[in-house]
Amino acid sequence: MPNRLTSKLARSMAGLGRNRKQGAMMLVDAVLLTFSVWGAYSLRFGILFEPNLEQWLLILAAPALSIPLFIPFGLYRSVVRYMGEHALWAIVKAVGFSSILWAFLAFMTSMTGQEGAPRSVPIIYALLAVILIGTSRFTARWLLWLPVRKQFSGRQVLIYGAGVSGRQLAAALQGGQDLFPAGFIDDDPDLFGKDLDGLRVYGESQLGDVIEKFDIHDVIVTLSSSSSLKRQAVVQLLEQYPVKVRILPAVAEIANGKHLVNMVREVDIGDLLGRDPVAADPALLGRNITGKIVLVTGAGGSIGSELCRQIAGLRPQLLVLLEASEHALYQIDKSLRALSVCDVVPCLGSVEDRSLVEKLLLKHGVQTIYHAAAHKHVPLVECNVAEGVLNNVFGSRTLATSALKHGVETFVLISTDKAVRPTNVMGATKRWAELVMQECAQKAMALGLGQRFCAVRFGNVLGSSGSVIPLFKEQISQGGPVTVTHEEVTRFFMSIHEAVELVIQAGSMAEGGEIFLLDMGEPVKIIDLARNMISLAGHEVRDAANPDGDIDIVVTGLRPGEKLYEELLIADEHAAETEHPKIMKALEPSPSDSVLEELLVRLQECIDGGDESAVRGLLMDVAG
Known part of the structure; x- marks a missing residue:
């Protein structure tokens, strides 16, 4: 039952138009920011905080100040499904800046003789806001990936190389209908476990588990700028697994027409005859x-x-x-x-x-x-x-x-x-x-x-x-x-x-x-x-x-x-x-x-x- 509800929610989210998705994200952020301020007060005083009128106004001022600031920081411009660490950094900067403004407002309120906020509250508020808003983004990304994973089950590929070429290839595949990237494989330990454009980077030691987990049949190597010895070593590594290995040529070679003929797909029956094969019995x-x-x-x-x-x-x-x-x-x-x-x-x-x-x-x-x-x-x-x-x-x-x-x-x-x-x-x-x-x-x-x-x-x-x-x-x-x-x-x-x-x-x-x-x-x-x-x-x-x-x-x-x-x-x-x-x-x-x-x-x-x-x-x- 929970899986069915999750799938239904994922389909509903994916079916929303871009403006509606942005509006929904703003509404969720407003609720989370309000909760973050109230939570900061509660943690500071160690009780379930009951604000007075002035404090309610301060609490409600947090989303009113923050959301207009979030827009120029790009928090509603990124496509959630392909969001990576860069989006988390944007959240930290946006929340940090808005927290400073909110702290200034709280200080000015206390200067007028009204009851404002203790000095530790803005700090706690900023931490809570980063955690909650970041979590909401990555939870939404996980939900949006669910129907995609099911749609491309058995047709997902791994990309070896998380550099510029690999990420460009991943973006191209994400926009297609035939194959879909399940993640990156790379030998750089600094990238292990990180998400790049919504795709996880795995180490070579995890290859077998990843191939089995995602039912991988194809691996595309994108080390066009590496030495031939390096590419040979990678291919030899991949040959140990039951996958088809493909090499992505260098962009300069493609532009010069060197690989154009070999990259042309086989002429399909539909291209020649304008008919589709009948499903087999x-x-x-x-x-x-x-x-x-x-x-x-x-x-x-x-x-x-x-x-x-x-x-x-x-x-x-x-x-x-x-x-x-x-x-x-x-x-x-x-x-x-x-x-x-x-x-x-x-x-x-x-x-x-x-x-x-x-x-x-x-x-x-x-x-x-x-x-x-x-x-x-x-x-x-x-x-x-x-x-x-x-x-x-x-x-x-x-x-x-x-x-x-x-x-x-x-x-x-x-x-x-x-x-x-x-x-x-x-x-x-x-x-x-x-x-x-x-x-x-x-x-x-x-x-x-x-x-x-x-x-x-x-x-x-x-x-x-x-x-x-x-x-x-x-x-x-x-x-x-x-x-x-x-x-x-x-x-x-x-x-x-x-x-x-x-x-x-x-x-x-x-x-x-x-x-x-x-x-x-x-x-x-x-x-x-x-x-x-x-x-x-x-x-x-x-x-x-x-x-x-x-x-x-x-x-x-x-x-x-x-x-x-x-x-x-x-x-x-x-x-x-x-x-x-x-x-x-x-x-x-x-x-x-x-x-x-x-x-x-x-x-x-x-x-x-x-x-x-x-x-x-x-x-x-x-x-x-």
């Missing part, structure tokens, strides 16, 4: 994950790593990571262990290795597989056809058939819009992977095994290794030019987080053989995306209309196998709605088991014979 998110043993292939890639992070948060019994890149596996394993939310088993290897795949499935009893491992860079796969086929087609076949053999409950293939009427090898290999998935689904249904195989098909993901976003950022940081293959090229885009969230939900709706399609919104022109990226980095496009601009956009021509636009469906009439508004499903035609098996044998023979043109031809004939 918790029941769909956890259906194939919570309490289950989950395997993610390609776990260190852009899609795979986000899959792992979201899966870990859904409390699986065990999360198995399969990744061919040692560095990528190390990074995602380290990231997941820092979260400490589930048991993780990292495995270095390829989906092409049947003995390894079957060993993993048997040893851990895998129940759900998310297959994100693939070679997906269109130009690279175009130049390395055999490797693309071995990994994307035969690797997928090895994994899917092993899953069927060892009783995996749910198999989800991560596919691409490039698999629809493909014009490049990468897209064709992903279409073959879909056919392999459908073959296993048909076998599972025919045998009544209850196993579910499906694919999820979507377009480009912002910030992924195959996206143009990293390329554009690199080109902009180097001063351009930004290269676009064609002025009319359009692509679908989605944030990594939303795409993965939808993939997990789509897999939960699988019955067998579906290809799920994610609603990617409206397609975006790549040349418009390039212009937006240049603008977000603080530059202007240099073209015929603006010859004095900063960065050129150069059209280089379509690459081999590149399409002007992508599609999500082979045939529009095959799409059907699901229980999720952003997910559709398609039951697309596929060859029979025997036909596909024959085609796979022929494909393997072409690879073994080193006939790249035959491999490419067979891929396109079947996928198209």
